[in-house]
Amino acid sequence: MIEILNPAELARAKQAGALVADILQTLKRRASVWTNLLDIDRWARSMIDDAGAVSCYVDYEPSFGRGPFGHYVCTAVNDAVLHGRPHDATLRDGDLLTLDLAVLLDGIAADSAISFVVGDSRPAASIAMIETTERALAAGIAAARPGARIGDISHAIGTVLSEAGYPINTEFGGHGIGSTMHQDPHMANTGRPGRGxxxxxxxxxxxxxxxxxxxxxxxxxxxxxxxxxxxxxRTAHSEHTIAITDDGAEILTLPTPPA
Incomplete structure (x- = not known):
């Protein structure tokens, strides 16, 4: 299913995106050395509930998972990269943590992920990997405009990743989103321009x-x-939800500006 949102739905999508971004930034500020991953999950649940939103993950049960996910945020540490299920483990100085969050607010979903290093350590290889995924994300967003094709986005992302020397897995990638978290079209993180x-x-x-x-x-x-x-x-993961507009692409999962 591919959905095209109307202006009223897009307005709700912006609210959902801001909520996701704000929760992720709050979790990032709270995550420190000796923080338990289950505490991060509890904090996410509290903020989702307080906003009157619904987690896209608790009942998420795709064919590749084992039963419902059962948690509110993905917490992937170091060599974990996707669908990191929160468990009873504490963060240590220098850990590379990825938080992936998706919520449904007023019937529209938004999805975003951030990677960062916990504590005072700054391993150069980890920082470089995080920055590469952020640059690849920016390149993909720049390629997203009316009339372009999915392959143009995949090619832009893949060019940045491959030029930085990273192997690219094509099993999991970007996706459409709207009234549900995962929709068509699928977007691999590398591809041929002009296709799709x-x-x-x-x-x-x-x-x-x-x-x-x-x-x-x-x-x-x-x-x-x-x-x-x-x-x-180690691994890294960066994600934004964007809306295709008449002029290009608008990032929906940006934090609310300070008052």
Whole structure:
């Protein structure tokens, strides 16, 4: 299913996007050395509930998972990169943490992910990897405009990732979003320009470049959800929900500006 949102729905999408971004930034500020991943999940639940929103993850049960996800935010640490299921573990100085959050507010979903290093350590390789996914995300957004095709976005993202020397996995990538979290079209993180679905104003897309330091192969934890690099190398993931407009693309998952 591919949805094209009307102006009223787009206004609600902006509110959902701002909520996701604000929650992620609050979680980032609170996450520190010795923070438990289950505390992060509880904080996310509290903020989602307080906003009158609904988690897209608690009842999420796709074919590749093992039963409902059962938590409110994905917490992926170090070699974990996607669908990191919160569990009883504490963060340590220098850990690379990815938080991935999607909520439904007034019938419209928004989805975003951020990666950052916890504590005072600043491992150069981790910082470089995070910055690369952020640059790839910016390139994908720049390529998203009316009349362009999904392949143009994939190509823009993949060019940045491959030029930085990272292998690219194509099993999981970006996706359409709207009244549900995951919709068509799928967007691999590399591709050929000029191919795929043609973008139209009102289309919402979640772009999410992610990489593993030295492999494109994923392995699944015994929890049936958490995906890790097959080599144990570190990972990074950046994601925004955008709306295709008459003039290009608008990022919806930006934090609310300070008053």
């Amino acid at each position: 679905y043609r973008l139209r104003p009102g289309l919402l897309l979640a772009l999410e470049p992610w990489v593993m330091e030295d492999t494109a192969e994923l392995v699944t934890d015994p929890d049936g959800w958490t995906l890790r690099s097959a080599t144990g190398s």
